[in-house]
Amino acid sequence: MQTNIPNSLFCLVFTLFFSLVLYPQEVETSSIPVQAEKDSIAPIIDSQEISQQLQQQDSVKTDTVKKPQFLTDIVNYTAKDYMRLSPQENKMYLYNEARIVYGDMTIEAGLIIIDNSKNEVYAYGIQDSTDTYSQTPIFTQAQRKVEPDSIRFNFDTQRALVYNSRTQEAEFNVKGMVTKRENDSVYFMKNVRFTTSEDVDDPDYYFYARKIKFVPDKKIVAGLVNMYIADVPTPLGLPFGYFPLTDEETSGFIIPSFGDSQYGYNLQNGGYYFAISDYVDLLTLGSYFTNGSYTFEFSSNYAKRYRYRGNARVRYEKLFNSQRGFPDFSERSSYNIQWSHSQDAKANPTSRFSASVNLGSSEYYAESINQSNTGNYLNNTLSSSVSYSKTFAGEPQINLSLAARHSQNTRTGIVNLSLPTLQLSMSRIYPFAPNGGAKKGIIQNINFQYTLRGENQMNTVDSLFFKPEMFRDARLGAQHSIPLATNFKLFKFLSVSTGTSYEETWVSKTFERSYDPVLNQEVIDTISGFDSYRTYNFNASIGTTVYGLKNFGKDKKIQAIRHVMRPSVSYNINPAFDQFYDTYERDDLSTANQIELVDYSRFDGTLYGAPGRNFSSSIGFSLSNTFEAKVRDKDSTATEPKKITLLNNFSLSTSYNLAGDSLKLSPISLRGSIPIVKNKLDINFGGSLDPYALDNNNRRIDRLNIENGGSLFRLTSGTVNFGYSFSNKDFEGGDEEETDELENETFRNGGRPDDLFGKGMGPDGELFEEDPFEGKEDENESSWYNYKIPWDVRLAYSMNYTNRTRQSEISAHSIMFNGNVELAPKWQVGISSGYDLVNNGVTPTQLRFQRDLDSWLMSFSWVPFGNRRSWNFLIRIKSSVLSDIKYDKRRAPDRRL
Known part of the structure; x- marks a missing residue:
């Protein structure tokens, strides 16, 4: 058988x-x-x-x-x-x-x-x-x-x-x-x-x-x-x-979370996920509150390998305070649109498209119920940019770019738009350069190029955003520029450059001004149609580099100090273009029965403004200094001394107007940085020194301050700031992990990437990047705890001094910090706070607690005081597959501002 x-x-x-x-x-x-x-x-x-x-x-x-x-x-x-x-x-x-x-x-x-x-x-x-x-x-x-x-x-x-x-x-x-x-x-x-x-x-x-x-x-x-x-x-x-059972993404419902807030009981962030294809998806979320408030949000991610990737989000909120019929009832709407797009560098070497859009209601970050605003509610500016660039290879090379830009002040509600901005530039052409070898002398270095910039600019307020009134006052213009320059050596040590620039400006409308004696006011008439003006100027500069060295001996701790100076002197001539100015008569308000002549240019108020009317001939001076030292290395095996920087790029600059009738000398501007910890901490400082005195009304007069019984210069403004990040890895010789700022949700929304204003939270209150324990293993598993405690600290210090009109005050003075420490292998706490030394108050503060429960993750965030006082507790399964299985409890901040 x-x-x-x-x-x-x-x-x-x-x-x-x-x-x-x-x-x-x-x-x-x-x-x-x-x-x-x-x-x-x-x-x-x-x-x-x-x-x-x-x-x-x-x-x-x-x-x-x-x-x-x-x-x-x-x-x-x-x-x-x-x-x-x-x-x-x-x-x-x-x-x-x-x-x-x-x-x-x-x-x-x-x-x-x-x-x-x-x-x-x-x-x-x-x-x-x-x-x-x-x-x-x-x-x-x-x-x-x-x-x-x-x-x-x-x-x-x-x-x-x-x-x-x-x-x-x-x-x-x-x-x-x-x-x-x-x-x-x-x-x-x-x-x-x-x-x-x-x-x-x-x-x-x-x-x-x-x-x-x-x-x-x-x-x-x-x-x-x-x-x-x-x-x-x-x-x-x-x-x-x-x-x-499928390896592909599938569509499905998003389970909402239940809670209560100042808007009543609610179901938040429920919706549906659409797995459209392998390249794009769509997430729809909505929230409803028992007092009638509601929100909805659409977000999408898309990517194509080796080509591009990006994401977009639109959020709208309709919020009601109190109940209809009550005296404190009010309602408001807010929205926010975000779009981020990046192109792979290998996709097309000659053209590139990118987008970074963040626009919406000015009060969105301050009053929105979106939890991710924790680190962004202090933003004062929203900005956007969508651009396309194309390079045409050849000789000369042509670069073309189209961009749409947006800037919005959330405090004033003023919105500036540029739809679009066209820039065209041609690479430098050297008509007298030899066919081979380096260019030498004044003739061979003569070069010119061409640049075109055209804009359609609109200034409006956020309440009129994308309404007909916004387009009615749009300003359209273009500016052509042709600079001609050359450079050469003088006496082997001096570098000389000189040139001239020709500019032609086109506008689509101008403004004629006159005086109405009946209304006793200026009347402005808009003249539609093409108009233009042309300007030119001349410039020259000469500079060199001077080295100074002082040796103290190789047996000294400080063996030598080197001083590098880069002085530069420049001369500029800007002619007066009186031909583009007119006058009209009006009654002199200071003298009865007198006529006053008012000068104006029809180009005032256009996109690039009017050409200069006053002739200027000025000499500029600048001096840059760098101090370095050679010190004995602490490492006894080192054969060469160690180089350190004592003072980096300490520069002074000023100018003198030869054609001015008074106040010819400009204030001296100075700035520099002092390295404290190599590649980690630099103290940056700057200031302005004015040589002229003030009168009794605190206005500048044509008299030196020293002649008025004061010092040689008046310190009119000053600033000092630094930022420093360090962690346990700095003392263990480890490398600091680099983070992609574009992956930081708070930074993408216009906030700081260092979490000094607090770490942003997701829709349900979970902290972004909330799993700090992922990928970490205890170095000593046999002991109850690893003796090397992971921690990190970020510091930011800033001080501004103002004394333009004898106020002599510190206008801003604060220190902020953000820190995280792993108290135990699965316990991490963090804090973001600071202190305002001018107002004697604590800056926005957030406390964070996180606990790794193996399969679960628990987090608690708390803003203990201020108008953003709130707390949020969340415990959920770590796996993204079961992320809807969670328990959260929160107290939202009072947004009735």
Whole structure:
């Protein structure tokens, strides 16, 4: 009789294949280990002897009809203790670390038995010397693995039983008590649990389903599903469950969260997710409050590899304070539009399109109920830019760009728009340059270029945004510029450059002014039509670099100090263009019966303004200084001294107007930076020194301050600021992790990327980048805590001094900080705060607490005082698949401003 060993092995492999696509979502009750059968006689024979016994067992002549062969690859099998064929039992035994390999599939178990009389295959674990059930079956194909306690398969009925199977599907770890294979496409499971916890045998939580039906690659249909937390059943459950099995994104409903606020009870951030394609999606969210307030939001992400990526969001809010009919009832609407688009650098080397849009109502960040505004509500400016650029290669090279820009002051509500801005530039042309070699002398360095800038600019307020009134007062103009310049060396040490510039300005309308004696006011008439004017100027500059070195000796700690000076003198001539100015007569208000002549230009109020009327001939002076030192390195093995910067780019600049009739000398502007910690901390400072005195009305007069009994200069303004970030890695020699600022939600909304005003929160109050424990492993797992405590601190200091009119006051003086520290391996706390030294008050403060609960994440944020006083508590499952399973409680800030 011919043996069925090949068919048996095939059936075993085929049966286990269904576990690779399984997406079970149920729970374990108790293990049912199947005891391994022990053979008292276990002779060890090799595969050649097994083949001989198989040939002797077949006493019937081979059938001439060829039967179909199921195996398409070589089957290799091994066992550590023995491989035995029992002719009496008609069974084959593989014992202790048994292993069968067929193609890319592998079966490993303590004991594998093939029963030819019953046409069944078994895979078990075995009991070791301590009576522990070990070496449970492991089925592996490619990178997928299933780990049951035992397997039983009948290849006549094509049915199988798998006990306590363990597998992973997507983010779920699944363990089923019994799995029954009905046919090739339907499987039934009993007492199944699924969880995102790493330990499927002792999870933090799990979902338990008593019966499920599984269709590979299609779906799982479950009966009653309950949620267990720490093996304690909860009332959370569903009468049935349907789980599609697909690797692709799928559309589905977003479960809203329930809460209460100043607008009443509410359902927030519920909606629907549309998985449109592999390249784009759409998320729709909405909230409703019992006092009638509502919000809705549309957001979309799109990407195409090696081409572009971006996201867009539109949010609208209609909020009601109090109830209709009450005296304090009010309503307001706000909206916000955001769009970010970036093009891959390799997509097109000659053209590029980018967008960064953030526009909407001026009060949006201050009064919106969107939690992500925590770090943005102090924003004073919203800005946007959408641009396209194209480069035309050749000689000369042409660069073309089109851009639409937007700037909005949220305090005043003033909106400035440029729709669009056209810029065209041509690279420099050297008409007298030699065909080869470097350019030398004044003639060969002569160059010119051409630049065109055209704009359609609109100034309006946010209440008239995109209304007809906004386009009515638009200003259209273009400006052509042709600079001509050259440079050369003088006496080998002096660099001289000189040139001239010609500009032509075009406008679409001008303004004629006259005086109405009846109304006693100026009348402005708009003259539509093309008009233009032309201007030109001359400039020259000469500069050099001077080095000074002072050596103190190699045995000194400070071995040498080097001073680098870069003085520069410039001369500029700007002619007067009186031909573009006119006059009109009006009554002199200061003198009765007198006529006053008022000068004006029809180009006043146009896009680029009127040309200069006053002739100016000025000399400018600037001096840049850098101080460096060579110091002995603390490292005794270093062969060279270490270079450090003492004072970086300390510059002074001023100018003298030769054609002026008074106040010819401009204030001296100075700025610089003092390096404190290399590449980490620089103290930046700046100021303005005025040489002229003030009169009794605090106005500048044409008299030097020293002649008026004062000092040589008056310090009229000054500023000092610095920012510093450091962490435990700076003291451990580790590298600071770089963050992509464009991925920071607060920064993308126009706020600071360093969280000094607080960390932004998501729709349900979760902190952005709220899983600080992801990817971290304890360096010393045997101890109760890692002695190296991770922490980071960011500091920002700023001071502004004002003394233009003898007020001598510090107008702004504050220090802010943001810090995070991991108190324990799974505990992190953070704070963002500061102090305003001028107003003697604490700046916006936020306290943060986060706790990693393995499968869960808990966070608490608190703004303890101020008009943004609020708190938010959230605990949810970390896995994004089950992110809707959460509990949150909050107290929203009072937004009735």
